[in-house]
Amino acid sequence: WKWKKNFFDPMEKIPGDRYYPIFGTTYGFIGVPRSEVFYKIVDTVSKYSPLFRTWNGRHPEINIMKPEHLQVILRSSVHLGKGIFYENLFEWLGEGLLISKGAKWFMQRKLVTPAFHFKILENFMEVFTEKANSLVEDLSVKVDGNYFDVLPMVTNTTLEVICETAMGLPTSAITKNSEAYAQAVRDMTEMAMWRSIRPHFRWHPMFYIHPQGRKFRKILKELHDFSSNVIAERKKRKDAVGNQNPPEQKKRLSFLDLVLQTAEDPNLISDKNLRDLVDTFLFAGFDTTTNSTCWSIFCMGSHPEVQEKVFEEVRSVLGDKPQPTTMEELNQLKYMECVIKEALRLFPVLGVITRVLDSDIELDGHRIPRGTQAILHIGMVHRDPEHFPEPNKFIPERFLPENSKTRHPFAYIPFSAGPRNCIGNSLRIILSNIALLYWQFVLGQRFALTEEKTILASIINKYRITSMLKLDEMRLLPHTLIRPQDGIKIKIERREY
Numbered sequence: 001w002k003w004k005k006n007f008f009d010p011m012e013k014i015p016g017d018r019y020y021p022i023f024g025t026t027y028g029f030i031g032v033p034r035s036e037v038f039y040k041i042v043d044t045v046s047k048y049s050p051l052f053r054t055w056n057g058r059h060p061e062i063n064i065m066k067p068e069h070l071q072v073i074l075r076s077s078v079h080l081g082k083g084i085f086y087e088n089l090f091e092w093l094g095e096g097l098l099i100s101k102g103a104k105w106f107m108q109r110k111l112v113t114p115a116f117h118f119k120i121l122e123n124f125m126e127v128f129t130e131k132a133n134s135l136v137e138d139l140s141v142k143v144d145g146n147y148f149d150v151l152p153m154v155t156n157t158t159l160e161v162i163c164e165t166a167m168g169l170p171t172s173a174i175t176k177n178s179e180a181y182a183q184a185v186r187d188m189t190e191m192a193m194w195r196s197i198r199p200h201f202r203w204h205p206m207f208y209i210h211p212q213g214r215k216f217r218k219i220l221k222e223l224h225d226f227s228s229n230v231i232a233e234r235k236k237r238k239d240a241v242g243n244q245n246p247p248e249q250k251k252r253l254s255f256l257d258l259v260l261q262t263a264e265d266p267n268l269i270s271d272k273n274l275r276d277l278v279d280t281f282l283f284a285g286f287d288t289t290t291n292s293t294c295w296s297i298f299c300m301g302s303h304p305e306v307q308e309k310v311f312e313e314v315r316s317v318l319g320d321k322p323q324p325t326t327m328e329e330l331n332q333l334k335y336m337e338c339v340i341k342e343a344l345r346l347f348p349v350l351g352v353i354t355r356v357l358d359s360d361i362e363l364d365g366h367r368i369p370r371g372t373q374a375i376l377h378i379g380m381v382h383r384d385p386e387h388f389p390e391p392n393k394f395i396p397e398r399f400l401p402e403n404s405k406t407r408h409p410f411a412y413i414p415f416s417a418g419p420r421n422c423i424g425n426s427l428r429i430i431l432s433n434i435a436l437l438y439w440q441f442v443l444g445q446r447f448a449l450t451e452e453k454t455i456l457a458s459i460i461n462k463y464r465i466t467s468m469l470k471l472d473e474m475r476l477l478p479h480t481l482i483r484p485q486d487g488i489k490i491k492i493e494r495r496e497y
């Protein structure tokens with residue numbers, strides 16, 4: 001009766017599919033093949049856009065895709081909890097930064113933010129350059145060959161980058177298991193999605209006796225073994241040189257070093273918290289940049305005229321140098337930045353994020369009760385023709401300053417926004433929209449952008465890329481992250497100049 005009064009009655013006033021006990025509205029996914037789940041979600045969103053409710057079992061969800069509505073939730077400093085979807089990642093990422101809430105979240109955010117200061121990023125430049133160079137060399141065996149999937153190669157590179165920069169470990173310490181680790185991350189994120197549309201499997205005993213549940217435990221072990229190994233290796237290296245950083249990291253203070261300093265006081269951070277943080281940063285730091293880099297590669301490979309403009313820009317900034325080595329050079333790659341942003345608009349890596357409402361809110365005259373899960377459809381906002389005319393076309397010029405200055409600040413949020421946005425931004429983001437734009441595009445996510453620009457400039461300077469598929473032929477999978485169904489197939493030829 002209480003549930004009916006508090007949730008069911010107010011939520012049923014909002015449009016959406018019919019509610020059924022146990023399944024809520026997720027019955028619509030029954031029998032839908034894996035390859036069609038993404039398109040089933042898009043159909044429902046298109047049917048009820050811009051505001052509708054769904055039921056995950058008996059848990060109410062409000063689906064949002066208007067910038068004005070997203071702003072209400074993301075700018076708030078109370079709706080900071082993550083939703084049901086993240087519960088499926090809880091056993092893996094525990095109370096790491098991505099999922100934790102309240103004081104625990106705030107403490108971790110404060111702890112790691114200095115590790116993403118732009119001065120520290122400058123010191124990471126040599127790692128970005130070195131890894132980008134290895135990728136360019138690995139690609140040389142593919143020159144003038146058939147189409148191949150570039151995703152695994154970029155994955156290796158970004159995984160090495162995050163291990164070396166954030167964890168302070170050289171590649172030699174991790175390469176053994178890196179491919180298996182990347183596969184385990186893909187499996188785990190797919191499983192989280194699988195479980196989130198099957199509310200009856202939220203009950204652990206039921207899930208664990210299912211074959212997917214047994215597979216889940218195996219994957220979980222692989223993921224935790226990898227992160228525990230990273231921590232052990234780093235501690236071993238640190239012990240070997242006392243309190244000094246090992247020679248290869250003299251100038252760099254990695255995120256793990258910062259946390260390990262705090263971890264010396266076990267009251268502040270336990271071994272389990274430490275592993276949760278490492279798991280979170282490994283996942284958030286490599287899988288996102290892998291996909292974002294690959295989407296830019298795909299878009300350039302399917303739009304040769306854009307690719308040539310990027311190449312011209314890279315040549316004019318680098319001259320005869322094979323790749324960028326300084327932040328100043330990267331800062332001059334303005335058109336490339338538009339390309340990365342436009343690729344992230346079409347393929348925002350995290351197409352959907354969620355928040356739990358900590359108090360009642362009102363949207364379009366509807367009261368949404370406290371405890372409802374807000375599903376924020378970043379991918380749909382990015383394709384709203386009101387803010388992006390011809391939304392399904394790849395047009396990097398949209399992000400030139402003269403074309404984007406009047407755009408609603410929540411119409412483009414691939415890194416989310418507000419106090420719980422992607423790390424690297426400041427809490428000051430909540431002060432005003434102007435501050436938000438500043439932090440979002442000038443300071444925020446520098447790590448990802450710096451790494452991606454270095455990789456893309458190094459590749460484009462040497463190779464001409466052709467994508468196998470056109471933009472409208474690309475099929476997607478919703479795996480926590482938006483992933484391509486069949487990888488990113490390209491072929492490359494060497495540039496002569």
Ligand code: HEM
Nearest residue numbers: 097098284285288289292349350353414415416422423448
């Ligand atoms: C293109 C690359 C990236 C994209 C598109 C991206 C996107 C996002 C988004 C949308 C969120 C909000 C998630 C949510 O609210 O549930 C987020 C959070 C986060 N990201 Fe990123 N990210 C990227 C790269 C990175 C990198 C390189 C790191 C670390 C080195 C990182 C670390 C984090 C962390 C720790 C959070 C959780 C922050 C919190 O809850 O306070 N991300 N990211």
